[in-house]
Amino acid sequence: MTGEPQVFLEGRPLATIGNYQGLEWSDRLAGGCWEASWDMRVKRNWHHPFTRRGARVELRLGPVRVWAGVLAEPDRDSWRVTARGYSRAAEEYPALN
Numbered sequence: 182m183t184g185e186p187q188v189f190l191e192g193r194p195l196a197t198i199g200n201y202q203g204l205e206w207s208d209r210l211a212g213g214c215w216e217a218s219w220d221m222r223v224k225r226n227w228h229h230p231f232t233r234r235g236a237r238v239e240l241r242l243g244p245v246r247v248w249a250g251v252l253a254e255p256d257r258d259s260w261r262v263t264a265r266g267y268s269r270a271a272e273e274y275p276a277l278n
Contacts, residue, residue: 184242184243185204186204186206186240186241186242186247186248187240187241187242188201188204188217188219188238188239188240189238189239189240189241190231190232190236190237190238190252191231191236191237192237192239193231198229198231198232199221199222199223199227199229199232200221200222200223201219201220201221201222201262202219202220202222203218203219203220204217204218204219204240205217205218205219206218206240206248207266208248208266208268209268209269210268213266213268214248214249214250214266214267214268214269215265215266215268215269216250216263216264216265216266216269217238217240217248217250217263217264217266218261218262218263218264219261219262220259220260220261220262221255221260221262222260223260225257225258225260226257226258227257227260228257232252232255232262233252233254234251234252234253234254235251235252236251236252237249237251237252238250238251238252238264248266249266249267250264250265250266250267250269250270251264251265251267251270252264253265
């Protein structure tokens with residue numbers, strides 16, 4: 182598959198909620214989702230129930246999920262949005278051997 186992944190919030194395409202651009206995403210090792218960010222083109226202080234800290238974020242390329250994580254609190258002035266990948270979030274939990 183080729184092309185740009187699409188952002189989904191809580192299972193819904195972000196494009197149906199608001200316009201966005203500048204999607205960047207990274208991972209660590211194979212399948213280790215690290216961080217994703219994009220700019221939303223909405224009015225200052227705009228709000229939608231899915232644009233809250235902790236919302237589930239997925240990047241999908243066609244039917245395939247290529248990245249997954251949780252939304253950080255958006256900057257509601259600039260609407261630069263960042264999400265932490267599940268791999269990054271897992272670093273907060275100690276593992277027992």
